Amino acid sequence: MNRQLQRNLVLVAAGAAVTAALAKELHKPSKARTWTGRIFGLPYDFRRPTPEKIAREFWDPDSDAFFTPHTFGVGYGVNLARVTRELRRSR
Known part of the structure; x- marks a missing residue:
């Protein structure tokens, strides 16, 4: 399969x-919309991101x-x- 198709x-x-x-x-x-959940086994979140959440996505030393x-x-x-750490x- 070529790269463009992939x-x-x-x-x-x-x-x-x-x-x-x-x-x-x-x-x-x-009123029941949370804009967060899972679809096809993947998490989704469409709420407004905060700087803290953005930082935690990429740097969370408390998480394994x-x-x-x-x-x-x-x-x-x-x-x-x-x-x-690894x-x-x-x-």
Whole structure:
């Protein structure tokens, strides 16, 4: 499979996940919408991000998780604090 096709498939899958998550929220009564949850096994969060949440997505030294839910959108980010800890440990 060539790289362009792979990129296109990833973009289509990402777009489908975002669309499905938004549709899931919009099908709820307006007072029941949380704008956060899971779709296709992936976390989603469409609430307004705060600087603290953004920082915690990428740097959470209190967490052992390599991947943390995105602050905004669908999917995961990388906990660089955990990556750094593992790199130091391997030296």
